Amino acid sequence: MEYFLQQLINGVTLGSIYGLIAIGYTMVFGIIGMVNFAHGDVFMLSTFIALIFLLALTQVLGLGSLAVALFIVLLLGMLLTSLWAWAIERLAYRPLRGSFRLAPLISAIGMSIFLSNLVQVTQGPRNKPVPSVLGEVIVLTGGDVYAVTLSYKQIMIVAVTVMLLVAFWYVVQRTSLGRAQRACEQDRKMAALLGVDVDRTISLTFVIGAALAAVAGLLFMIYYGVVNFADGFVPGVKAFTAAVLGGIGSLPGAVLGGLLIGLIETLWSAYFSIDYKDVATFLILAVTLVFMPSGLLGKPDVEKV
Amino acid sequence: MAVNAAPQTRALAPTRIGAALKDALGAALLALGLAVPVLALRTEQNMSNELILQPRWGYVAVAVMLAFLARLGYLLAPALPKRQRTRARPRGFGRALSMALLVLLLVYPVLALAITGKAGAIKWIDNFGIQILIYVMLGWGLNIVVGLAGLLDLGYVAFYAVGAYAYALLATSDPVKAFMAEWIGPGFWPAWAFWICLPVAGLMAAFWGILLGFPVLRLRGDYLAIVTLAFGEIIRLVLINWVPVTNGYAGISGIPRPSFFGLPFTASDQGFAAFFGLEFTPLYRTIFLFYMIVCLALLTNWVTLRLRRLPIGRAWEALREDEIACRSLGINTTNTKLTAFAIGAGFGGFAGSFFAARQGFISPESFTFMESAVVLSIVVMGGMGSQLGVAIAAFVMIGGTEILRELDWLKQVFGADFEPTQYRMLLFGLGMVLLMIWRPRGLISFRAPSIFLRERRMVRAEAVREGRG
Known part of the structure; x- marks a missing residue:
């Protein structure tokens, strides 16, 4: 029982990170119907940005307070990752909008290859061990054989995720930007006729997605304590699976999917086989798409002939 | 309208250059923003396995200059006359x-x-x-x-x-x-x-x-x-x-x-x-x-x-x-x-x-x-x-x-520790994007x-x- 509880805690922590990345996939797919293959690598890039600023603040500038440092890193990371996503959208995707259907997909795959290799070339191929942050744990139940622990990291990850999701929900549901976004999602041409600046809305969608991925990047770096240039692909595919499982295009679905994928992954590793944990994710992805293409909370895709 | 068109474009020329310069400056700033963390500071492990930062601002300067010049060149390049598509290719050209x-x-x-x-x-x-x-x-x-x-x-x-x-x-x-x-x-x-x-x-x-x-x-x-x-x-x-x-x-x-x-x-x-x-x-x-x-x-x-x-x-x-x-x-x-x-x-x-x-x-x-x-x-x-x-x-x-x-001769240009092969996939990805846009x-x-x-x-x-x- 204690073991299960511990896995539950770990799964929810991991799931919040996946959920944050998944929102980027689901929003972009909802608005321009494209799988943004480079999103996983934008996330990976954000882990490096976070690491570099953390080192710069604590080592070079000698900032004493960790909380302040993390807060600054978070803001800078969101800013610069958004800048990257904005530039990628502007240079690699916008010229291809309305073009041949496969062109943006290939362009996105090219961008993904470019980003991971850029980080490899500029930062080197080796794993980067991150200085340990927030290592303390709280012992919840001190069982005889197995103590259930909750670390400060995990509390922070879940708390930050919940706060951001509330803020994000507010933006989408209550602001004019969110309204423009939902309008573009339903009918881009009609939205443009009614005075919505479609290009700007799409750019902002990419920016918001990347900002959330940057938060996920910082949390991921703190949680795992190691970053690598190749860390974009697998978390990216898992977050995409989360988006699909929750119903692609649905924002609550992305969060729910993220939590489910996090839980399934931890429980699968704990009870079945740690080697095949990625196979579990890929199987869920395939099975969901084949048998339930609209996911848990998505709207069914009606095709008009 | 057609009569006025020619003098107008000549009068607009300096403003066009000014606008292009402004735009290119924007591109350079963007490049600076993109390059700052990943290119400017390289994380390296020191002897005690701790990560330290190595500043490399020279690379950033090069990247920014490149972005500036590329954007300027793109904007000021004389508009190439659209080549007429050779519709009447000789029969069996592909085959030959x-x-x-x-x-x-x-x-x-x-x-x-x-x-x-x-x-x-x-x-x-x-x-x-x-x-x-x-x-x-x-x-x-x-x-x-x-x-x-x-x-x-x-x-x-x-x-x-x-x-x-x-x-x-x-x-x-x-x-x-x-x-x-x-x-x-x-x-x-x-x-x-x-x-x-x-x-x-x-x-x-x-x-x-x-x-x-x-x-x-x-x-x-x-x-x-x-x-x-x-x-x-x-x-x-x-x-x-x-x-x-x-x-x-x-x-x-x-x-x-x-x-x-x-x-x-x-x-x-x-x-x-x-x-x-x-x-x-x-x-x-x-x-x-x-x-x-x-x-x-x-x-x-x-x-x-x-x-x-x-x-x-x-x-x-x-x-x-x-x-x-x-x-x-x-x-x-x-x-x-x-x-x-x-x-x-x-x-x-x-x-x-x-x-x-x-x-x-x-x-x-x-x-x-x-x-x-x-x-x-x-x-x-x-x-x-x-x-x-x-x-x-x-x-x-x-x-x-x-x-x-x-391309070993590149080593003479960029220094001995320059390894062209590590840029293979980087250029491949970039090539994919550019080819798709083109x-x-x-x-x-x-x-x-x-x-x-x-x-x-x-x-x-x-x-x-x-x-x-």
Whole structure:
């Protein structure tokens, strides 16, 4: 029982990170119907940005307070990752909008290859061990054989995720930007006729997605304590699976999917086989798409002939 | 209006330059923002394994300058006059070009030998010739699935892996060796293993193509791409983790090399060189492998061209254009899709077993998602459905990245620790993006109709209605 509880805690922590990345996939797919293959690598890039600023603040500038440092890193990371996503959208995707259907997909795959290799070339191929942050744990139940622990990291990850999701929900549901976004999602041409600046809305969608991925990047770096240039692909595919499982295009679905994928992954590793944990994710992805293409909370895709 | 136009543009010229400068400054600022963390500060481990930062502001300055100049040049470049498309190309131009390329291909080993000598020729034939031709073959194989049937497959490397592992496992398995030695003779299996396993590997891959094709019959477009990606990754993960059979990450080594129809390429008395009274050199094997992959690739091409004329080929193309119309005309879409998957996968399997035989060693590292992405991008960049375009795209993309290995003179420009090869994939990714922006339809975007009324007219790809599938 204690073991299960511990896995539950770990799964929810991991799931919040996946959920944050998944929102980027689901929003972009909802608005321009494209799988943004480079999103996983934008996330990976954000882990490096976070690491570099953390080192710069604590080592070079000698900032004493960790909380302040993390807060600054978070803001800078969101800013610069958004800048990257904005530039990628502007240079690699916008010229291809309305073009041949496969062109943006290939362009996105090219961008993904470019980003991971850029980080490899500029930062080197080796794993980067991150200085340990927030290592303390709280012992919840001190069982005889197995103590259930909750670390400060995990509390922070879940708390930050919940706060951001509330803020994000507010933006989408209550602001004019969110309204423009939902309008573009339903009918881009009609939205443009009614005075919505479609290009700007799409750019902002990419920016918001990347900002959330940057938060996920910082949390991921703190949680795992190691970053690598190749860390974009697998978390990216898992977050995409989360988006699909929750119903692609649905924002609550992305969060729910993220939590489910996090839980399934931890429980699968704990009870079945740690080697095949990625196979579990890929199987869920395939099975969901084949048998339930609209996911848990998505709207069914009606095709008009 | 037309009268006023000329003086106005002259008067606007200084403002135009000013605007361009402003715009380029913006681009430079953007480049600064993008470059600051990842390029300016490199994380390095010091002696006590702690990460420290190494500032490299020089690189940032270069990147910013480059962005500025590139944007300025782009904005101020005199608008190139739009070239009129040469509609009336001489009849059979594509055919003549293909024949010329084919002849060049056939004499390529001789040319390489004549120009670079024996020592250099192996490298040129192997790294350039064989390497590019493997991708040409994979591109043509995938072209059946993506280009003809319009089924977007991002997991093609799975079939390549099935082919490679089928050959490697069969050829190195002890029971098979013992069985063959007992029933036919001790020398038989080492000499003929490749020739027997090649069709087996192709069939095995085709079987897997059908197996993985069944569940995805209902899916289209991006969803299909994602599911095939998932299948490809599952196969790779199984190859990694099923250690008793596949030996995991360590891979399989000691795979028998192909023989010249029973004559091994060794220095022994029964070898190829001794049999024909030649002096032994490893060059013969390389040349033989080169012609073998030429034959395999041409076989793929020939089968594809023939299939396009059969009812099944027409059904594929109809399926690509419009699945619903296709079904309402009574075409069995299940069979049509499965045959496309199976035949495409089968050629992937052939290429895989050739790859295993050429390398003599395989491991799951060779079958990552990146390979699928590269092959798919070759097909799309070549212009979907165009055989010649796929070959040109493979040559440009693979040859272009391979040539970086030869650019040692760059070290004199950028310093001794400059390693051109590490920029291979970086430039590959950038090339993909730029090529897509330049020609979203691929290099050869004309399509020869396989069926026509009275006159054979090339169709601009933009004019072909895109099926959504």
